[in-house]
Amino acid sequence: MTAGRLLRRARGFTLVEAVLVIVIVGILGAIVAVFIRGPVGGYRDTAARAAVTDEADLALRRVARDLRMALPNSVRVNPNGDAIEFLLTKTGGRYLAAEDFGLSGTPLDFNNTDPATNRDFTVVGGTSVRIDPDDYIVVYNLGEGSAPSDAYLARSGGTDRNIERVESVNMADPNNPVVRLKFNTFATQVTPMTSPGRRFQVVDFPVSYVCERQGDGSDALVRYWDYPINAAQLTPPQGNPRRAVIAARVANCAGMFAYGSAASRRSALVVMNLLLRVPQGGNATVRLVHQVHVDNTP
Numbered sequence: 663m664t665a666g667r668l669l670r671r672a673r674g675f676t677l678v679e680a681v682l683v684i685v686i687v688g689i690l691g692a693i694v695a696v697f698i699r700g701p702v703g704g705y706r707d708t709a710a711r712a713a714v715t716d717e718a719d720l721a722l723r724r725v726a727r728d729l730r731m732a733l734p735n736s737v738r739v740n741p742n743g744d745a746i747e748f749l750l751t752k753t754g755g756r757y758l759a760a761e762d763f764g765l766s767g768t769p770l771d772f773n774n775t776d777p778a779t780n781r782d783f784t785v786v787g788g789t790s791v792r793i794d795p796d797d798y799i800v801v802y803n804l805g806e807g808s809a810p811s812d813a814y815l816a817r818s819g820g821t822d823r824n825i826e827r828v829e830s831v832n833m834a835d836p837n838n839p840v841v842r843l844k845f846n847t848f849a850t851q852v853t854p855m856t857s858p859g860r861r862f863q864v865v866d867f868p869v870s871y872v873c874e875r876q877g878d879g880s881d882a883l884v885r886y887w888d889y890p891i892n893a894a895q896l897t898p899p900q901g902n903p904r905r906a907v908i909a910a911r912v913a914n915c916a917g918m919f920a921y922g923s924a925a926s927r928r929s930a931l932v933v934m935n936l937l938l939r940v941p942q943g944g945n946a947t948v949r950l951v952h953q954v955h956v957d958n959t960p
Contacts, residue, residue, distance in 0.1 A: 746870065881912040919932065
């Protein structure tokens, strides 16, 4: 075998052959891209929708969890339906009444002429959660328009109310602690509004969920809490509330919350309608509707 023949056999691909291979590979790649572009885009859109759905579901579950701990007859929705407010309870119990013969302790007095001094009452059986100073004690709340049985009148300045702050709690007997109120406002009621079941609730603070405009121009669902009780529903709440964004990219605030009429609120439904935009999805949105049963038996 000659040297010239060996050189010809070892020379590799020509430029034309390499160009042809590149062209063929490019055509095959374009064909493959056409077929996989749709599935990849669909997977991306599905993943984005799933993430937004999870965000909306988590936000609605958070609202529902709080609503289940709302003080009976304290839920209220503003006319536009973009805000809901209620008083959050931490525990409840049974107060000793004057009619409870045979039980020792101090009854909660609803007919006292000196409410500034007779401020103690015994909790029968204790409570599942400790009552702390500055908590609110509420008895027989019937809601707005039912004074004195309206807990939102806490700061009304009058004495004919059904809510009062705790000054101290004597835990010498954990099963029957004695609560001392800052003022026995229950004894000042013109018509004593006692609870038929001798029940009371302990309110920690008000909570509001408000759909509002953010600094970047988008709308978001925001949770407000730990602010003063106000007779009127204010959005956003006044004072120095704590806040946290629960859901971002809200597409429509109006009608987010709906509540039953006054005639049906003894056992009512809160309907939540949350519409979120899909990020980088153009006009794509995800809507979740959730209903929460509210037991308003005081």
